[in-house]
Amino acid sequence: MEKSAPNSEGELLQRARDLISARLPTGWALKALSRGAGDEGADVAFALSAPDGQVGVVSVDVKRAVSGAGALGTARSLLASSATTGTAPMLITRYLAPPTRTMLREAGVGYADATGNLYLMLAVPALYLADRGADKDPWRGAGRPRGTLKGEPAARVVRALLDTDRSWRVRDLISASGASTGATYRVLEYLNDQELAARDERGAWSVPNWERLLRAWAEDWNYLTETTVRRYIHPRGLIRVQAAAAASSLSYAVTGATAAAEWSTVAPQRALSFYTEGAAAAAAEWGLRETDAGANVILLEPRTTRSFVFQNRGRTADGLARVAPAQAAVDLLNGPGRDPAEGEELITWMRGNEASWRI
Numbered sequence: 001m002e003k004s005a006p007n008s009e010g011e012l013l014q015r016a017r018d019l020i021s022a023r024l025p026t027g028w029a030l031k032a033l034s035r036g037a038g039d040e041g042a043d044v045a046f047a048l049s050a051p052d053g054q055v056g057v058v059s060v061d062v063k064r065a066v067s068g069a070g071a072l073g074t075a076r077s078l079l080a081s082s083a084t085t086g087t088a089p090m091l092i093t094r095y096l097a098p099p100t101r102t103m104l105r106e107a108g109v110g111y112a113d114a115t116g117n118l119y120l121m122l123a124v125p126a127l128y129l130a131d132r133g134a135d136k137d138p139w140r141g142a143g144r145p146r147g148t149l150k151g152e153p154a155a156r157v158v159r160a161l162l163d164t165d166r167s168w169r170v171r172d173l174i175s176a177s178g179a180s181t182g183a184t185y186r187v188l189e190y191l192n193d194q195e196l197a198a199r200d201e202r203g204a205w206s207v208p209n210w211e212r213l214l215r216a217w218a219e220d221w222n223y224l225t226e227t228t229v230r231r232y233i234h235p236r237g238l239i240r241v242q243a244a245a246a247a248s249s250l251s252y253a254v255t256g257a258t259a260a261a262e263w264s265t266v267a268p269q270r271a272l273s274f275y276t277e278g279a280a281a282a283a284a285e286w287g288l289r290e291t292d293a294g295a296n297v298i299l300l301e302p303r304t305t306r307s308f309v310f311q312n313r314g315r316t317a318d319g320l321a322r323v324a325p326a327q328a329a330v331d332l333l334n335g336p337g338r339d340p341a342e343g344e345e346l347i348t349w350m351r352g353n354e355a356s357w358r359i
Contacts, residue, residue: 005094017320042316046058061090061255062093066091095134096117151155157188163357164176166206187192197213218334238272252321255275311324312359
């Protein structure tokens with residue numbers, strides 16, 4: 001049964017105490033020390049006692065609601081306070097979106113929200129607690145919709161920001177991405193709120209951490225749900241398919257591990273995945289037979305023509321048109337089997353070779 005929305009900071013604090021207490025190892029205890037005890041940036045402190053008598057103190061800031069940008073400001077305040085007091089910093093609020101949780105973990109700030117998301121780590125005494133609650137705010141009311149990176153317009157903006165390492169004026173981003181003016185502003189507002197994009201004093205936009213943006217996009221955009229998926233088999237194997245595609249004049253781009261093989265080591269491929277604007281035409285030209293089982297070719301048909309997935313295409317060593325590295329990485333993270341692991345390998349390559357793939 002879904003809990004009701006918390007109505008006060010006191011209720012938020014109690015829910016967080018219950019969440020932590022229920023996950024403490026045997027022999028540990030939690031006690032709230034004092035509210036407004038003088039720690040700048042903290043509302044209350046938790047004392048966590050280990051069975052051997054050691055005590056760790058957590059400085060807690062409680063907020064009824066907080067955005068990504070607000071969470072970063074709170075994190076900085078808590079970190080400054082904890083550096084002086086020797087306590088562990090923690091933010092408690094109603095709901096924290098996945099990118100905000102990632103940002104807090106990377107900053108070294110614990111968190112708890114009323115849906116059950118939890119992260120808390122102490123060095124002395126040694127303690128690590130983590131749990132996962134909701135990935136969407138269950139209490140967000142009707143009206144303004146929750147920010148999202150789903151859909152073609154958002155993907156166009158994100159791909160432009162990922163593929164090109166520069167500061168963007170909005171009108172240039174609109175032109176490069178092909179997204180509408182309204183969609184571009186909505187996406188930038190959401191990215192700013194989640195600390196995934198930043199605007200400087202001149203109004204130009206940039207991406208402070210491309211990997212965080214890529215992973216946030218992968219949580220919202222999945223090629224298996226955002227395209228029409230058709231499965232085929234070529235009885236004479238993948239080499240024949242690759243040769244036919246390489247010689248084709250159709251608009252297509254191979255994705256997944258086959259595209260990633262140019263940049264990272266992958267396992268031998270048992271299937272090929274292609275984006276194409278015309279699955280039926282590609283199947284006929286390449287000699288594919290539609291099947292419900294044993295497919296070795298997946299054709300992904302975008303819902304719009306001139307889709308962003310074809311932007312910044314390149315060629316593999318075998319002459320296949322392939323997607324850009326950012327697209328291949330997101331598709332692998334959402335793929336089956338070994339795909340997510342190969343996506344991580346590709347991201348590792350991207351970290352070390354940013355100048356070679358970000359235009």
